[in-house]
Amino acid sequence: MSKRDYSLLGPDGARAVExxxxxxxxxxxxxxxxxxxxxxxxxxxxxxxxxxxxxGCMIAFAAGGIAFWGTWWCxxxxxxxxxxxxxxxxxxxxxxxxxxxxxxxxxxxAVYEIASFMxxxxxxxxxxxxxxxxxxxxxxxxxxxxxxxxxxxxVRLIGAFFGIPDVIDFFPRMIRNALSGPTAEERTxxxxxxxxxxxxxxxxxxAIYAATAATAVATGSILPLMVIGLPRMYGAWHHIMTGLxxxxxxADNVIxxxxxxxxxxxxxxxxxIYWNMNYHxxxxxxxxxxxxxxxxxHEVIKHDLPxxxxxxASAFAEMWPALRRQLAYEDYFLKRDLPPxxxxxxxxxxxxxxxxxxxxxxxx
Amino acid sequence: xPQWIRACATDDIDEEDLIRFDHGGATYAIYHSPEGDFxxxxxxxxxxxxxxCDGLVMGHLIECPKHNGQFDYRTGEAKRAPVCVNLRxxxxxxxxxxxxxxxx
Numbered sequence: 001m002s003k004r005d006y007s008l009l010g011p012d013g014a015r016a017v018e019x020x021x022x023x024x025x026x027x028x029x030x031x032x033x034x035x036x037x038x039x040x041x042x043x044x045x046x047x048x049x050x051x052x053x054x055x056g057c058m059i060a061f062a063a064g065g066i067a068f069w070g071t072w073w074c075x076x077x078x079x080x081x082x083x084x085x086x087x088x089x090x091x092x093x094x095x096x097x098x099x100x101x102x103x104x105x106x107x108x109x110a111v112y113e114i115a116s117f118m119x120x121x122x123x124x125x126x127x128x129x130x131x132x133x134x135x136x137x138x139x140x141x142x143x144x145x146x147x148x149x150x151x152x153x154x155v156r157l158i159g160a161f162f163g164i165p166d167v168i169d170f171f172p173r174m175i176r177n178a179l180s181g182p183t184a185e186e187r188t189x190x191x192x193x194x195x196x197x198x199x200x201x202x203x204x205x206x207a208i209y210a211a212t213a214a215t216a217v218a219t220g221s222i223l224p225l226m227v228i229g230l231p232r233m234y235g236a237w238h239h240i241m242t243g244l245x246x247x248x249x250x251a252d253n254v255i256x257x258x259x260x261x262x263x264x265x266x267x268x269x270x271x272x273i274y275w276n277m278n279y280h281x282x283x284x285x286x287x288x289x290x291x292x293x294x295x296x297x298h299e300v301i302k303h304d305l306p307x308x309x310x311x312x313a314s315a316f317a318e319m320w321p322a323l324r325r326q327l328a329y330e331d332y333f334l335k336r337d338l339p340p341x342x343x344x345x346x347x348x349x350x351x352x353x354x355x356x357x358x359x360x361x362x363x364x
Numbered sequence: 365x366p367q368w369i370r371a372c373a374t375d376d377i378d379e380e381d382l383i384r385f386d387h388g389g390a391t392y393a394i395y396h397s398p399e400g401d402f403x404x405x406x407x408x409x410x411x412x413x414x415x416x417c418d419g420l421v422m423g424h425l426i427e428c429p430k431h432n433g434q435f436d437y438r439t440g441e442a443k444r445a446p447v448c449v450n451l452r453x454x455x456x457x458x459x460x461x462x463x464x465x466x467x468x
Contacts, residue, residue: 023412023413036418037381037420040420041420042420042422098432099427099432099434099444100432103422105444127445127446128445128446131411131431131445131446134430134431135412135430135431191448193448194445286429287429287430287431287432288419288420288427288429288432
């Protein structure tokens, strides 16, 4: 299956549909209904607390950056502001898009819209994109959110730490969406009833960025862009660092999240920025469980999962060599051992759909 | 021709919860509302054929376990993306401790 075609309109996607790999039934760890109900319960309190901390810190750091503008003292303020703007917005976009962060719907929607703007994702388009990511996680030609395609494009990956490929993709797309609605690829996963909304959102984004740029020109300073827009680049590194670990180096075209997703233990600051998405196998297996309950879910099902990586550094040490091997042999992937308490990987779930893969999967 | 089928006992479903009920090659979801009333809908989400029985009941909403789309299970109305198509509902009656639904 080398020479993957990641286009949503290409042959790999069509093949996934034909073979039943798309929209398949995925493996789930057994969890008693009462336990799962308790884990799924929604609450406003944790997300209100975290949102107040987030926005409060952003205001304080931006104020510091502006106050010290023109001196080196502004650098740490912008560095901190940038990570909250350009990385924490990714996790807020994600959790509020699922509708699980808050119990109250309008709170989810409000934070989702703000975060979508900051992370430079059309809020109407990406709600559907992410639904597809959960239906067909890392199914080639179906999942529009595959962060590391094979063979890995290392220059692009490194550029992503500075937001470069995302920003280069975003602005022309925003203009196209504003002029004519979703693109042909976007129309494969955004229902027609939402196309006008995609266009409206793009028009609003265009107006805000145009006003910000005009203010920068009028004042002869990039300071307005330091507040709006540029932090998506200078603060992107954290969400790329954590996001690449979600699925990097693991299997594609499988229907068991234990094979294609990674759980990593992280420090409390990264977990706040990332809103506990380091428990990524758990999130994909049970996307209704709110971020604040994921550590408890992890305790419930960890007997059935590969051992989590102990730190961000150890996860990169595992992933990076695998990505390098994929340069030479793109079918290579990491296959982590399961503990003795786990149910075995159900290769038969997806083997038929994998078709021409050799019997001995190139994994370790 | 529609017929009434016994789906479950009243105490088979906790309040503010649901169970799956399969009959005649079709799958249904039976709900027990916070007020103690019973309702029935199609068992699969209209978005991507996911069984709703693993979802979360919040008041009068059922949330799909895969993509978090929501329906009002009393009317079947789609309430939250990614669901756009309403859920089919079925009449329910309670006879003693038995819950019946009317199926086509």
